[in-house]
Amino acid sequence: MAKPRVLAISTKEKAQQTKAFLHVLKYSNGGVLEPAKLYKLKHLSKVEVLTNDPSGCTFMLGFDNLRSQSVTPPQWTMRNIDDRNRLLLYILNICKDVLGRLPKVVGIDVVEMALWAKENTPVAPKKKNIEDGPTTDVVAESDMKVTVEKELVSQAEEEDMEALLGVYVMGIGEAEAFSERLKRELHALEAANVHAILESEPLVDEVLQGLEAASICVDDMDEWLSIFNVKLRHMREDIESIETRNNQLEMQSVNNKALIEELDKLLERLRIPSEYAACLTGGSFDEARMLQNIEACEWLTGALQGLEPPSLDPSFANIRAVREKRAELDKLKTTFVRRASEFLRNYFASLVDFMISDKSYFSQRGQLKRPDHADLRFKCRTYARLLQHLKSLDKNCLGPLRKAYCSSLNLLLRREAREFANELRASTKASRNPTVWLEGSTGSNQNVNNADTSTVSEAYAKMLTIFIPLLVDESSFFSHFMCFGVSALAQPGSPGNGNKSNEDDLGILDIDDNDNNNSNNKSISELGALNESLRDLLDGIQEDFYAVVDWAYKIDPLRCISMHGITERYISGQKADAAGYVRLLLDALEERITAQFTRFVDEACHQIERNERNVRQMGVLSYIPRFATLATRMEQYIQGQSRDLVDQAYIKFIGVMFATLDKIAQTDQKYADIILLENYAAFQNSLYDLANVVPTLAKFYHQASESYEQACTRHISVIIYYQFERLFQFARRIEDLMYTITPEEIPFQLGLSKMDLRKVVKSSLSGVDKHIGAMYKKLQKNLTSEELLPSLWDKCKKEFLDKYESFAQLVAKIYPSETIPSVTEMRDILATM
Structure with a gap:
């Protein structure tokens, strides 16, 4: 069954616009009305009274916003016709008054609705303000008033319908019959109208004649207008032609004016000032005239650039005057x-020749002179900007100039280095140390080895301190002076420059403001050309x-260590691109020093190997303590990063020492272990302090310690077996049989009976103190290092006691009824020895 609902209509004004709503209210469980649905009347498109309900109380409202959805249009059934008419009438009035339109009405006669509204209009005033959205309850009680704001038809239409309906007061009960009658009367009226029109034919003919006359006049007017149109078109074409000619004349005038201006500018570019021409073709290059030369170069560079695109319009490039002027400028x-x-x-040649001819400029006997190129660079700076302009004018011309500069300055640098090195060696006083460090002979060499040769490495350091910064500065100066686009060298005050002041700084860095930017964009080819030129500039100075390195090596080969460290510090300070050849020079020096030191190491190793040629070697070999002295002095000479050089020498030295020791020991197997343990002990004693601070020596120290322990174990075992051979051989036979038979069966084996055990114990342990004393004398007899005897004797007693304890355990297990001296008794005997 249908559920009861209450329908309410309301309006609301918002922003000068009135909105109308249809509210559907339902009863809650407590009988209280609450909103169920809300429809906007602006979407109402159709009001239809359903014909399937004979009472006419059922109607449906169609909303256009529900068409696209599968939603059934809302449908309600009112309690009576009056309620239906009251609701629908109010909805139609709201739509017409607020929305300005009426929805489509189906199934109900509008006239019938108007009549019903007239009959049921209350006496109260017809108009009522609904601004605040009045709500009408369409299912209220019968005494509720219905206010009709505006009728569905106007007042005049209503009066006409009343008059029409008054004529037909005939008691017609059905609207269909009344409608049929109205149609018949309409046909009659239309027939009467047609008859009236046919009777007025003369009037129609007169009207047609007037229309024809008017048409003739219109045709004449059209002909005249076409004539005038042709004349006007011709006149317009003449005016356009005149305007076109005027525009062309104006454009030609403007173009001629612009052309004259461009030609004036071009002629100004093509003019060569006489003062610049004279300076470029025959001017002097004296220092006083350099400003005029630079100005002429700047003008020439600008003039050449001005005749090339984009400075010059490409259309001017092939003009004859431009081509001739370009050829003249090229010339x-x-x-x-x-x-x-x-x-x-x-x-360049004259500057260097002047300096070389002055002997006071170089180091002389008794006087070391530091090379000073400040004046040379100052004179060269005068022509630095000229070189930059030459590079911009013709880059190829710099090649010969660079070679000429390098050739001249190379003579000066080599002369300075040679004179300085000769005087440096002559003025350095140092006693020469022999290279025979590790040979087996003895004598006064030990005292000679302790001579102070620090002046040798100081002389080498002085050579580097003076010349490496000089060569770096010369390389940097050459790089900028000769317009190479590479980065600058280490700045003055850096470690590589020897903390120099700004006296040798490159003033030419300020020649071109864009120099630093160009150095950041250097090319591979430019850097390669610079390195080739630097090779020409500095080649030969390494000799x-x-x-100096060879001289220092002859005085004291160990000074190679100090020189290696000094060289490495300078190498780490040279990282700029323009110092490439200086780094190569330092690398070559390092290789030379390494080669000389390697030569010394090889000779020393050869001296070590000569020891194995002796027929008999006993005691501590001579090169063991000598190596400790050598290592101590090598550690004193280490500077900078030369640790690796010394460590490699240690590895080679000790490797040859240990190999030679093994060869010497193998020449006499009887005394091999004695030689090994004495020499390994001497190696440890002599290098104990150094091994605590030098990781490489510590590794060999541990290796010597292991070899010493192994030699001690072998030698002690030989001595013990020499005195107690039958006793421990008996124990060894028992141990071998225990792998194959049970302990109870061993006493029944041949040579292992209880009687055999008693004979062995009697022969070996009767007068055991004498045997132990003989063992001590045997240990002492062949040992040349008396300080090792106490420790070796302790090891020997411990080893003997361990072996005897093992023997006693075997006897207790195999021969439980037999008694031998206990381990405690044997320990007490050993303690008294």
């Missing part, structure tokens, strides 16, 4: 570059450094 450029290059080559 000026070629002439100037040739003259300037020839002057600079001669200038003087080699001479």
Whole structure:
């Protein structure tokens, strides 16, 4: 069954717009009305009274916003016709008044609704304000008032319908009959109208004649208008032609003016000032004239660039005057570059020749002189900007200039290094140490080895301190002076520059503001060319450094360690690109020093190996304590990062020492262990302090300790078996049989009976103190190092006691009824020895 609902209509004004709503209310469990659904009347498109309900109280409201959904249109059944009419009438009034339109009405006559509204209009005033959204309960009691704001038809229409209906007061009960009658009367009226029109034919003919006359006038007017249109079109074409000619004349005038301006600018570019032409073709390169030369170069560079795109419009490039002027400028450029290059080559050579001819400039006997190139660089800086302009004018001209500069300055640098190295060696006083460090002979060499040769490494360090910063500065100066696009060298004050002041700094860094930016964008080819030029500049100077290294090696080979450390410190300080050849020079020096030190190590190892040629070697070999002295001095000479050089020497030395010791020991198997343990003990004693601080020596120290223990064990075992051979051989036979038979069966084996045990114990342990004393004398007899005897004797007693304890355990297990001296008795006897 249908559920009871209450329908309410309300309006609401918001932002000068009125909205209408249809509320559907339902009863809750407590009988209280609560909202169920809400419809907006602006979406109401259809009001339909269903014909399947004979009472006419059922109707359906169609909303256009529900068409696209599968939702059944809302349908209600009112309690009577009056309630239905009251609700629908109010809905239609709201739609017409608020929304300005009426929905489609189906199944109900609008006239019938208007009549019903007139009959049921209350006496109260017809208009009522609904601004605050009045709500009408359409299912209220019968005494509720219905306010109709506006009728569905106007007042005049209503009066016409009343008059029409008044004519037909005939008691017609059905609307269909009334409608049929109205249709018949309408046909009659239409027939009367057609008849009236046919009777007015003369009037129609007169109207047609007037229309024809008017058409003739219109045709004449159209002809005249077409004539005027042709004339106007011709006139417009003439005006356009005149305007086009005027525009072309104006454009030609503007273009001619612009062309004259461009030609004036071009002529200004093509003009060569006479003062610049004279300077470029025949001017002097004296220092006083360099400002005019630089100005001429700047003008020439700008003029050449001005005749090339994009500075010059590409359309001007093939003009004859431009081509001729470009050829003239190229000729000026070629002439100037040739003259300037020839002057600079001669200038570099003359500067160096002047300095070489002055002997006071170099180190002399009794006086070391530090090379000073400040004046040379100051004179060269005068032409630094000229070189930059030459590079921009003709990059190829720098190659010969660089070679000329390198060739001249190389002579000066090599002369300075040679004179300095010769005087450095002559002024250094140091006694020569022999290279025979590890040979077997003895004598006064030990005292000679302790001579102070620090002046040798100091001389080498002085050579590097003076010349490496000089060579770095020269490389940097050359890099910038000759316009190489690479980064600068280590700045003054860095370790590689020897904490120099700014006296040798490169003033040419300020020649071009873009120099630093160009150095960041250096190319591989530019760096390669720089390295080739630096090789020409500094090649050959390494021979003087080699001479100092060889001289130092002859005085004291161990000074190679100090020189190696000094060289490594300088290598770590040279990291700039322009110092490439200086790094190569330092690397070559390091290789030379390493080769000399390796030569010393090889000779010392050869001296060690000569010891094995002796027929008989006893006691501590001579090279063991000598190596300790050598290692102590090598540690004193270590500087910087030369630790690896010394460690490699240690590895080679000790490897040869241990191998030679083994060979010497193998020549006489009888005394092999004695030689090994005495020499390994001496090695440990002599290197104990150094092994605590040098990891490489500590490794060999532990190796010597293991070898010493092994030699001691072997030697002690030989001595013990020499005195107690029958006793411990008997024990060994028992141990061997225990792997195959049970302990109870061993006393029944041949040679292992109880009687045999008694004979062995009697022969070995009767007068055991004499046997132990003989064992001590045997240990003492062949030992040359008396300080080792106490420790060896303790080891010997412990080893003998361990072996005897094992023998006693075997006897107790195999021969439980037999008695032998106990381990405690044997320990007491040993304690008294």
